[in-house]
Structure formats: C-alpha cells, structure tokens
Amino acid sequence: MAPLDATGGAAPAAPPLISASGVAKRFGGPGGTLALDGVTLDIRRGEFVSLLGPSGCGKSTFLRCLAGLDRPTGGRLTLEGVPITAPPAELGIALQRDALLDWLDVLDNVLLPAEFAGAPRARHTARALELLRMVGLGEFVHAYPRTLSGGMRQRVAICRALLMSPPLLLMDEPFGALDALTRDQLNVDLRKLWQANRMTVVFVTHSIAEALFLSTRVVLFGPRPGRPVDDVTLDLPEHRRLALRETPEFGAYARRFRSQFEAMGLIRE
Numbered sequence: 001m002a003p004l005d006a007t008g009g010a011a012p013a014a015p016p017l018i019s020a021s022g023v024a025k026r027f028g029g030p031g032g033t034l035a036l037d038g039v040t041l042d043i044r045r046g047e048f049v050s051l052l053g054p055s056g057c058g059k060s061t062f063l064r065c066l067a068g069l070d071r072p073t074g075g076r077l078t079l080e081g082v083p084i085t086a087p088p089a090e091l092g093i094a095l096q097r098d099a100l101l102d103w104l105d106v107l108d109n110v111l112l113p114a115e116f117a118g119a120p121r122a123r124h125t126a127r128a129l130e131l132l133r134m135v136g137l138g139e140f141v142h143a144y145p146r147t148l149s150g151g152m153r154q155r156v157a158i159c160r161a162l163l164m165s166p167p168l169l170l171m172d173e174p175f176g177a178l179d180a181l182t183r184d185q186l187n188v189d190l191r192k193l194w195q196a197n198r199m200t201v202v203f204v205t206h207s208i209a210e211a212l213f214l215s216t217r218v219v220l221f222g223p224r225p226g227r228p229v230d231d232v233t234l235d236l237p238e239h240r241r242l243a244l245r246e247t248p249e250f251g252a253y254a255r256r257f258r259s260q261f262e263a264m265g266l267i268r269e
C-alpha cells in the first residue's frame, strides 16, 4: 500500500533518478548494428541495480549512454528528468581497465577527481584515506600502481570513483579480469561502500552470483538488440556475507536467472 502523507492522501512516489523510455541505439547508420531496442527502465535514487545479460546484448552501450559518453539513436534517456547529452557533472565511473596513472602514488590517484574539480586536495585527503582504509589499502597509500596486484589497483580505482561522493556510480565489469578470490573480496568491499554511502549504482556484469550478492535489484537483458526481459527487486538481507550465496533464497534467485540464460540458449548441459 502507498504510504500516506500528512493530509492522509497517498504520498507521491519520488521521481526516478534515471528514466529510460524506449531507448534504442544503432551503430553505423541505417542497416548498422542495432545494439539496444525498446529499453524502458526507471532507476530510483539509492538503488544498486545490476544489469545482467549475455555478451553483446548492449549492456555497456546502455551504460555509456547513461554516462553521456554515447547518445541513444531512439527513445528518451533522462537523469533527474533532463535528457543526458553529456557526462553528468557528479558522476563516478569504474571500468574493467582501472586506468590508474602510473606516475602518481595511490593517494594521488584517488585524489585526481578533486584535482580535476579544482578543489583543494587537503579538503579531500581525509575522505581518500578513509576509503582506502575501508578497502584494506591503508598501508599502501604511497605505493605506486605498478607495485600493486590487479585487485589492489581495482580497489584504488573504486576509491577514486567514490572520492567526491558522486550520487551516481556507473561500473562496467570492474572485476571481470580478476581471479575468483579477489573478486569475492571486492564484492564484499563494494557492498560495504554502498551501505556506507548509499549512492545509486548501475553495475554491468555477466555473473549471476555477483549481481545477486551486490544488488538491491537485478535487470536481465535479453540477446541483442538488448532490452530488459526480467527485473527483480531482491528480498535478501541488508548485511551480506559471502555465505549468503549458500542460502536457499539466494539459490532460488540464481536458478531463476540461470534458467533464463538456458532458455536463451546461452547455457547448454
């Protein structure tokens, strides 16, 4: 039931932060590759939404459109009701390649967004150190990227993306290149960071387990041209430990998505 406001009427639902309506993207002009078609999706503030789907279904393309790095060729895509035509001012972004600058130490890499914003670094140093501590890099603040493992580098990239407390964080397979153990650890770290900061996250992944562990909601895209074919708000505990993956509730969600991958012919046994 909708909550009642002070006058006893139904309180209006908060407008979505992101709204996609019939979004399409065709590369290469008429006759070119239709990557997305008919993407209709609202994302509310504070949600952690994973976009799950087969390779080539347009997940990254949709994320790039959200980031203002690419433009839809059809439909309407808005942030706070305004069409996205350029990268939003307050956006955090993390990609599969961490793009750290090798000549800066860990702390300076994390402080880069402050530098770009022309903000005094002293004002952001405490937050940078706190983020690094939260992801277990408190002793590596003066290390250089070349001396770090892939997982450590990716943690630095995530801290950098979060430095300015962006209300929106877009992540495209940020852990795709990592070994399974490191990926588990980063899932735990990212979930903690989300709980502490409550930013809106849109996270692209191929991994059902990763999507379920991290998210408040999972949107499944079908094969190209991609569009949502399932959309589930998860009823899972707020505080998540890796053992959650062994619970019946988690298993039931995982089966739901796996069977849809099977129905798409993407898993054969």
Ligand SMILES: Nc1ncnc2c1ncn2[C@@H]1O[C@H](COP(=O)(O)OP(=O)(O)OP(=O)(O)O)[C@@H](O)[C@H]1O
Pocket (backbone or CB within 6 Å): 027, 028, 033, 034, 035, 053, 054, 055, 056, 057, 058, 059, 060, 061, 062, 206, 224
């Ligand atoms: N710049 C581009 N020019 C032409 N075609 C493109 C371009 N970018 C993506 N595509 C095509 O659009 C489709 C969707 O690609 P996209 O990278 O968005 O998929 P994805 O779901 O993120 O895949 P993956 O999970 O493998 O990264 C693919 O067929 C791809 O070849």
